[in-house]
Amino acid sequence: MSDGKAGAKVDEARLWRRHMDMAELGKTPKGGVRRLALTDLDADARGKLMAWGAERGFKSFIDPIGNFFVRREGTDPSLAPVMSGSHTDTQPSGGRFDGIYGVLAALEALEAIDDAGIGTRRALEAVVWTCEEGGARFPMGTMGSSVFAGTVKLADALELADFDGVTVAEAVERTRARVPAAVDRPLGMKVASFVEAHIEQGPELEARGKTIGVVTAIQGARRFLVEVLGEDGHAGTVTRARRRDAFVAATDITKALYRHFTDPDDVVRFTVGRFTVEPNAPAVIPGRVVFSIDFRHPDEAVLTRLGDAVEGVCQANRGPCEVKAVQTARSQPVPFSGLLPDLIQSAADRLGLSSMPILSGAGHDSIYLAKICPTAMIFVPCEKGISHNEIENATPYDLASGARVLAEVLVELANR
Amino acid sequence: MSDGKAGAKVDEARLWRRHMDMAELGKTPKGGVRRLALTDLDADARGKLMAWGAERGFKSFIDPIGNFFVRREGTDPSLAPVMSGSHTDTQPSGGRFDGIYGVLAALEALEAIDDAGIGTRRALEAVVWTCEEGGARFPMGTMGSSVFAGTVKLADALELADFDGVTVAEAVERTRARVPAAVDRPLGMKVASFVEAHIEQGPELEARGKTIGVVTAIQGARRFLVEVLGEDGHAGTVTRARRRDAFVAATDITKALYRHFTDPDDVVRFTVGRFTVEPNAPAVIPGRVVFSIDFRHPDEAVLTRLGDAVEGVCQANRGPCEVKAVQTARSQPVPFSGLLPDLIQSAADRLGLSSMPILSGAGHDSIYLAKICPTAMIFVPCEKGISHNEIENATPYDLASGARVLAEVLVELANR
Missing domain, CATH: 3.30.70.360 (Alpha-Beta Plaits)
Structure with a gap:
């Protein structure tokens, strides 16, 4: 069992600052974000992650659909990594937290574990799944995760085009060129387990005064x-x-x-x-x-x-x-049960954070990761449950709390 | 009481033919009519009426709002005339009977009375009220009748403009110029009584197998x-x-x-x-x-x-x-009660036509005539109750039946 040291090293101010940094990429006059999938803005979000990771010697990888991985190496590099992440793309009138929170919480967890001086057997990777927001630019959502999981064929995704006729293949190539220091990685790699942090996009946590939602299923x-x-x-x-x-x-x-x-x-x-x-x-x-x-x-x-x-x-x-x-x-519903939700629950308890079991009403990349490895999700509150909206909001404390739980869980999973 | 001779002289074929003639003015590909108020097509409808009336020596008049009157003189020209009529303008996708039926039935009644050799004390006039269809061209319906009745001021109506900025004043002037043989007549004349024939624009008469609707009120x-x-x-x-x-x-x-x-x-x-x-x-x-x-x-x-x-x-x-x-x-509701509906009812009975009391759900020029003289309406069936539609339809028999009742009623009213 992790002893809380990783969680304690999560830096609330740093995590918040990175959200505000990322929100500059596609900032809208009303304070929201418009960062459509595989645009230069979306590529630059990958670039920022790569730079922040590089400061600690974390290496970045990119796969043929543009999924992006920042890796903290494990003591046994031959083992399948534990992954955590979400997406950097937004709806046309999106907010500052949907998707990007899961990516930044994962990087924050890696940095916290690093700052705590904890070594893990398995590598830990913070992941960006390409084009989660269906219909915002390309006519397919959860594209990167479903291609990664083998549910959708790479070739079928690559030939899709946006409203201007730009194909996913062209957009991936352009994205690739904007992060030249990333290392190419093929599809089909093994994953030990996956945990996705996300704002709830609903009002339950806030209404019940809970900080951590232990997601029991995606409906x-x-x-x-x-x-x-x-x-x-x-x-x-x-x-x-x-x-x-x-x-x-x-x-x-x-x-x-x-x-x-x-x-x-x-x-x-x-x-x-x-x-x-x-x-x-x-x-x-x-x-x-x-x-x-x-x-x-x-x-x-x-x-x-x-x-x-x-x-x-x-x-x-x-x-x-x-x-x-x-x-x-x-x-179909995607139930999350067994070890991972239990680990999330006990980490929240250990850190003294209030929590509750919760359903995910919306779809997420976790649906596809669940097809290939043990998967779970951590929700944190968002203001009034409002999401897919420029006024989407969350508190630095809640975001950091979710990252603390995540850091604890990742340490445990990476040592299994 | 009229003895049925006037009604018997109504010529079903002539009345139908005139409907088809009028339907040429603004004929649409789908068999409907688009004849917007005070356009050249609408002016030409007045021209046709004038020409048909002139064949019998009926004189035509036009007033400052473009209302048009075809007059069969009475034996005492000093008495207020009995009027009957409706409108010649249509909705943008209108039919062949709404409005124009009331005008042609009135002219047919005058001709039938003429053919029957019946003289009347009061003059009889077949009337076209200008711009009944509100919103089709100008932003006011029942314009001519409400100006005639003094409910709307002439100057207020004349300054209204259509979507292209053409004013009612300009459109009336243009209409006036297309019927040069008509005689100018001021507003404010006395009317002894008014009867308007109209298709029902609802399904009741057809559904109940009745030919004549004795209108008891406009709702x-x-x-x-x-x-x-x-x-x-x-x-x-x-x-x-x-x-x-x-x-x-x-x-x-x-x-x-x-x-x-x-x-x-x-x-x-x-x-x-x-x-x-x-x-x-x-x-x-x-x-x-x-x-x-x-x-x-x-x-x-x-x-x-x-x-x-x-x-x-x-x-x-x-x-x-x-x-x-x-x-x-x-x-407010406009009730029709007393002498006029009774005359319509008994004329229908005398002619052996089935009838029923009926409400008018739609508004008509009669609303305004009722403010200045005894007024009533005669409805005839229209197919499936469909109106304001290019497929609007009615049978020659039903149209003629309404005109027969009208001719009988006009003889009685004109001899009072």
Whole structure:
């Protein structure tokens, strides 16, 4: 068991300063960050990491999809390394903490372990996974981690293009050229374990006054698109009895769906986020409504049971209209259990940090790392749960606390 | 009482042919009509009427707002005339019957009375009211009739401009120049009574298999705009307990409103036609919804009682969100009762035409004529109740039937 020395060496001021440094790369007038994947700004974030690592003799590596690794060597270089990290790219109107926190917390942990004079059997690597934010520049998210894990073929990712027709291959090449001191590394290497620190992107930790979220799973998700067809009509002339009002039918359906998806434990996440009425004119009875369903749950069986009932609930509440429900996406839950969450929990306890088990509602690179090695995540609070937004915020204390837990956990994992 | 001779002289084929002639003025590829108010096409519609009237020696007049009158002289020219008519302008994607039917039915009635050799004490005039369709070209509807009735000042109407900056004054002048043979007539003349024939623009007559609708009132209307404010949130992370979902609150409100506005007799017309969600993204809990309420009823007391409860129903169902309801428009009901509807009813009975009392859900020029003289309306069926649409349709038989009833009623009114 680690004795808290690594955690104690985490430097809150240094970690905060590096966040502010990184936030200069793509800084927006409103105080947010716009640093799209594999742009020069994103390459320069890798460059900063490389420079900070080099001050301690940490070597940097880059792989064929642009994933970037800052390595603190272990006493047995032949063993698979323990990795930690996240991403440096942002949404078009992103914040200063989403992604970059996981990368900087990992580097901070390596430096803290270094400052504590702790040697580890396995090497430790702080990682940048390429292009986590899908749709911001390229039409694929968690690109680097899924290629690294072998879920997506390298060639398929490289040929994707952004809105200007620039391919991932071209953008990786350009990124590569901006960090010439990094060493090329092939895909397919072994990883002993992976831990990702991240802001929660939800309000639970802050609301409950907890510093550390021990992530128990990334939820699975199902998305549906529902189309309700009625008949346009004159609002002043058509009697209620003769109406086929798509708005009335659609809201009867959403009401029944919200009832169907209400669970006593408040674990189900059910959202109608998009709801579009046609023709959407005050004096016209709506003839068509299209709405989206976003349904998430950590339990595959619940995803199946509740989700499979969507069609039936729609049909039972369509009134005189027609309705069609189509599933547009489905992802399985990724549970984190066993050793790693336990290590995170006990490190938090040891450091005297309040903690709670928490679900990840959003997707993360950890989904793909979990396919190839033991994986876990550490959440820290973000202000009001706001993320993917320029006003995204977090406190230096909370960020440092997560890095302390991470440092402790990495020492333990690297000595196994 | 008229003896049916005038009605019998209505010529179904002639009336249909004139509709098809008029439909050439602004004919659209889909078989509809685009004849915006006070354009050359609209002026030429007046020209056609003038020419058809001139074949029988009927004189045409035009007033300072472009209203157009084709007059069959009475035996006592000093008496106020009986008028009938509607409008020749259309919506941008309008049909072949809305408005123009009322004008052509009036001319047909004058011709039928002429063919029957019937003299009347009062003159009969077939009228075109300028610019009934608000928003299609100029930002005011029922312009000609409201100026004629003195509700709107002539100068205020004349200075309105269309999207290209052309004023009503300029457009009236241009219209005037295209019908040089018409005689100028000032505003402010007396009218003995007014009857407007119109397609129903709703499905009731067709659905009940009736030919003649005896209009009992034009409904009053109240419009509201309701804004529901919640808080944007991540669909995957925010628990149900912490959500302030503007979509859920707004649909709870609309559901309660629909309940509140449900009457056993199905006279209330209540419609949420516009409903706009923000940010309207599948993975974001909606933070804001704005929706419209269109509420119509023939009884002013009911308009007041039900409509005044909107705010309370909104507040009682807002859940954790905020809500604001604002009334944006209100118009009083215009009841048609007494002699004129009775005359229409008995003329229909005498001619063996099926009929029913019916409300007008839409507004018409008759609203303003009712302010200055006894007024009534005759409805005939239109296919599937569809109007303000290029596929608007009606049968030659139904159109002629309405004109027969109109001819009978005009004879009676003109001899009073």
